[in-house]
Amino acid sequence: xxxxxxIRDLTVSYRDxxxxxxxxxxxxxxxxxxxxxPNGAGKSTLIKAVxxxxxxxxxxxxxxGAPYAERRRMVGYVPQRSxxxxxxxxxxxxxxxxxxxxxxxWVKRPGKTQRELAMRCLEQVGMADLADRxxxxxxxxxxxxxxxxxxxxxxxxxxxxxxxxxxxxxxxERAIVNLLRDLRARGKTVVCVHHDLDSAPEYxxxxxxxxxxxxxxxxxxxxxxxxNLRKTYGGTMGAAIRHIEHFEEDRRAGPMGLRSEDEVRC
Amino acid sequence: xxxxxxxxxxxxxxxxxxxxxxxxxxxxxxxxVLRRQGLLGDALAxxxxxxxxxxxxxxxxKAPLVLLIGAALAGWLATLLLLTVVRETRLSTDSALAIxxxxxxxxxxxxxxxxxxxGSANQAGLDKFLFGQAATLVAEDVQTMGLLGAAALxxxxxxxxxxxxxxxxxxxxxxxxxxxxxxxxxxxxxIVIAIVIGLQTVGVVLMAAxxxxxxxxxxxxxxxxxxMVMLAAVFGAASGVSxxxxxxxxxxxxxxxxxxxxxxxxxxxSLFFAPARGLVWDAIRRRQQRAERLSD
Ligand SMILES: Nc1ncnc2c1ncn2[C@@H]1O[C@H](COP(=O)(O)OP(=O)(O)O)[C@@H](O)[C@H]1O
Ligand SMILES: [Mg+2]
Numbered sequence: 001x002x003x004x005x006x007i008r009d010l011t012v013s014y015r016d017x018x019x020x021x022x023x024x025x026x027x028x029x030x031x032x033x034x035x036x037x038p039n040g041a042g043k044s045t046l047i048k049a050v051x052x053x054x055x056x057x058x059x060x061x062x063x064x065g066a067p068y069a070e071r072r073r074m075v076g077y078v079p080q081r082s083x084x085x086x087x088x089x090x091x092x093x094x095x096x097x098x099x100x101x102x103x104x105x106w107v108k109r110p111g112k113t114q115r116e117l118a119m120r121c122l123e124q125v126g127m128a129d130l131a132d133r134x135x136x137x138x139x140x141x142x143x144x145x146x147x148x149x150x151x152x153x154x155x156x157x158x159x160x161x162x163x164x165x166x167x168x169x170x171x172x173e174r175a176i177v178n179l180l181r182d183l184r185a186r187g188k189t190v191v192c193v194h195h196d197l198d199s200a201p202e203y204x205x206x207x208x209x210x211x212x213x214x215x216x217x218x219x220x221x222x223x224x225x226x227x228n229l230r231k232t233y234g235g236t237m238g239a240a241i242r243h244i245e246h247f248e249e250d251r252r253a254g255p256m257g258l259r260s261e262d263e264v265r266c
Numbered sequence: 267x268x269x270x271x272x273x274x275x276x277x278x279x280x281x282x283x284x285x286x287x288x289x290x291x292x293x294x295x296x297x298x299v300l301r302r303q304g305l306l307g308d309a310l311a312x313x314x315x316x317x318x319x320x321x322x323x324x325x326x327x328k329a330p331l332v333l334l335i336g337a338a339l340a341g342w343l344a345t346l347l348l349l350t351v352v353r354e355t356r357l358s359t360d361s362a363l364a365i366x367x368x369x370x371x372x373x374x375x376x377x378x379x380x381x382x383x384x385g386s387a388n389q390a391g392l393d394k395f396l397f398g399q400a401a402t403l404v405a406e407d408v409q410t411m412g413l414l415g416a417a418a419l420x421x422x423x424x425x426x427x428x429x430x431x432x433x434x435x436x437x438x439x440x441x442x443x444x445x446x447x448x449x450x451x452x453x454x455x456x457i458v459i460a461i462v463i464g465l466q467t468v469g470v471v472l473m474a475a476x477x478x479x480x481x482x483x484x485x486x487x488x489x490x491x492x493x494m495v496m497l498a499a500v501f502g503a504a505s506g507v508s509x510x511x512x513x514x515x516x517x518x519x520x521x522x523x524x525x526x527x528x529x530x531x532x533x534x535x536s537l538f539f540a541p542a543r544g545l546v547w548d549a550i551r552r553r554q555q556r557a558e559r560l561s562d
Pocket of ligand 2 (some may be wrong): 043044045080
């Protein structure tokens with residue numbers, strides 16, 4: 001089977017300013033992928049370009065060996081939480097059912113099947129008891145989990161998530177991490193825009209460093225180096241570099257696979 | 267008055283026409299408001315005026331269908347112009363809206379002045395499209411309005427799910443394969459229909475309030491989109507019918523302002539007294555909380 005994502009010579013430009021420049025990226029199956037880079041690096045744009053939502057100037061993207069338009073039903077999408085108006089007149093379950101609209105097609109209204117599917121997805125993110133809650137009455141973390149449940153309702157093989165950890169509480173953060181691992185265990189591929197260098201090596205196993213150009217891509221052991229981070233952040237992020245130096249020391253001390261989550265978080 | 271409603275020809279047309287207008291603009295207005303496009307409705311309504319005048323100048327006819335087609339085409343042209351301005355220049359959307367609105371409306375007023383000076387026997391009455399004159403509605407107008415309105419409501423009902431997704435999360439809709447731009451153009455076209463239905467009753471100047479008001483009032487009472495759409499239709503119809511009947515009973519009162527006044531009563535009532543979101547209950551809740559804190 002082809003790779004979940006194959007990007008060739010991709011250039012994206014809003015007006016005349018390029019947001020992404022000549023990206024080549026192949027993402028292997030069954031990975032939890034972090035896309036990391038400074039603000040304005042084009043991380044969200046990369047996801048949108050794959051989903052046909054950004055102005056692609058040149059290059060090609062293929063999803064499991066075909067254009068995205070032929071692979072929609074295999075892809076789930078979690079946009080940035082701040083991209084929608086949470087005072088919209090609707091409730092949690094209704095938002096999750098939107099994940100099934102693609103399968104439903106035109107005109108047909110969601111029914112019992114979709115409601116049950118949405119309920120199961122809400123259960124998976126620990127939100128079943130809030131199904132009827134108006135979405136503006138949910139906390140930031142709960143809203144994020146509703147968005148994740150909506151993507152689960154898409155029943156996809158490949159997921160794109162834009163900053164799912166931003167502004168969420170500790171309970172939600174745990175829930176998302178467990179969900180990501182569960183998805184990986186079921187053979188799914190997940191691509192997340194992530195902002196926190198501290199937690200990145202713990203939560204993900206594959207990394208793409210981006211700053212308009214692709215700086216590095218591959219497993220963390222190979223790509224998560226202070227050199228690459230300096231190239232990505234322009235050497236200005238002292239704090240970021242320090243984290244890396246710790247990470248490199250840790251790695252010298254022992255193989256990553258032996259570290260349990262709780263040890264790392266303390 | 268109630269009995270006259272069913273027997274008097276003028277009153278029946280006025281009541282039917284303004285009810286239709288209220289239902290269609292109330293329901294469609296919900297989507298305009300949720301997509302933060304109230305101003306777009308305003309621009310489209312103002313743009314209808316030169317369309318009406320040009321249609322009259324070209325055909326010499328005041329047949330409702332002719333004038334409505336002129337209004338709809340002008341609304342379309344304004345939308346296209348607007349999208350082009352936003353895309354090609356660095357103007358923000360609301361500046362672009364303001365420019366399109368005032369240009370079209372200014373042109374419309376010039377044409378209107380020209381038509382009334384030219385003194386053709388047929389000219390009288392186009393100025394009713396400024397502030398509306400429900401008393402001039404005839405059965406033929408109401409039929410045209412009914413057909414247009416029914417078509418708009420049917421499309422809205424069929425694509426309720428698609429329009430909801432578009433209003434809540436247009437990029438997600440596009441990622442699922444629903445063409446966000448196409449749906450957006452369709453929704454705007456339906457709003458043009460609502461405006462066209464309201465031209466004779468409310469007029470171009472106040473038509474935007476008929477789109478925004480019922481939706482804002484309805485949002486206060488419910489957290490469900492479906493219920494909001496129904497309520498907005500009811501509020502729109504109630505203010506349309508009551509306003510139109512009041513204006514007809516007072517000879518020569520323009521209808522639009524009276525309809526908007528009765529709509530304002532509904533909107534203010536909803537803003538203050540709706541249970542969950544009303545300002546009055548908000549204040550009472552805050553006072554109770556303060557009292558509890560003090561007594562602790
Ligand atoms: N819709 C848009 N129109 C114009 N410019 C945009 C748009 N979206 C993003 N950009 C620009 O593209 C660049 C990359 O944006 P984005 O992908 O959102 O960055 P990131 O997600 O990495 O913070 C930024 O300079 C941003 O200003
Ligand atoms: Mg972003």
